[in-house]
Amino acid sequence: MAKQVHKAEKAYKNLEFLTSPDARVIRLISEFLEPARRFRHEGIRDTIVFFGSARILPRAKAVQHLKEVSKKSRGGHRRRSKAQNDLEGAKIDLEMSRYYEDAVKLSGLLTKWSKGLRQKNRFVMTSGGGPGIMEAANKGAKLAKGRSVGLNISLPFEQSSNPYIPDELNFDFHYFFMRKLWFVYLSKAMVVFPGGFGTFDEAFEVLTLLQTRKIKKKMTVVLYGKEYWQKTINFESLIRLKMISPDDLKIFHFADTPKEAFEYIVCELRKNYPNETSEEAKSSVAV
DSSP states (O other), X not given: OOOOOOOOOOGGGOHHHHTSGGGHHHHHHHHHHHHHHHHHXXXXXXXXEEEOOSSOOOHHHHHHHHHHHHHHXXXXXXXXXXXHHHHHHHHHHHHHHHXXXXXXXXXXXXXXXXXXXXXXXXXXXXXXXXXXXXXXXHHHHHHTTOOEEEEEEOOSSOOOOOTTSOGGGEEEESOHHHHHHHHHHSEEEEXXXXXXXXXXXXXXXXXXXXXXXXXXXXXXXEEEOHHHHHHHOOHHHHHHTXXXXXXXXGGOEEEOSHHHHHHHHHHHHHHHOTTTTOBOTTOOOOO
């Protein structure tokens, strides 16, 4: 009887090893090389990134939520305090929902413009892949019959991908810093809508990289919603206290409407990247 030979498992097929702390470097490299390969295969050379809160609702959902909360607010005295808080929160949700609708429109305008360029797959809309402003960016691109990218991340409170991202451009990261790398690596412009800790983290890391000239390429940054940003961050106080210089405010531009943001971004991209932004004859975008 022939002796049975036991073959050892190859290291790169050993799942227990690959998911262990010892193989962390391999996992890190994978989150760089696998997206790089996929972007190359799909012909994605540069992007326009949308940052913003995952909590901002579409207007239709915000309106429906306000109606439901308004009915509940007519309850008994013992529940009145909570009901009033819920009602106030629903009104704020409706007020903030305009940013979702603006992100959809802006993404659509930029997608139509990029589709009219001679070079294809340029300035592709990109988001963090989740709900809220991220969903709005991907939705706007899809409504404009364009593709978009979703750079999602696994979180303790599960953040699933929104339904507007094509499968071939839907990514799921484990490491925040690798996800951030891909936001910046391909981006030629960024639009930062209102958001919380995550949005501030992403926006100020990019502003810091531009301020310190670690980003060498020309990058256009728009802070969308001037009132929101000036209420949450006192830029003038930072200058007065000499924490930043007046010139640092030139790193970004405020915009309050999709038309204003669109025109500024396209103007800057044409100036900074004239070869990449040459348009097909008869192409135009109504704003």
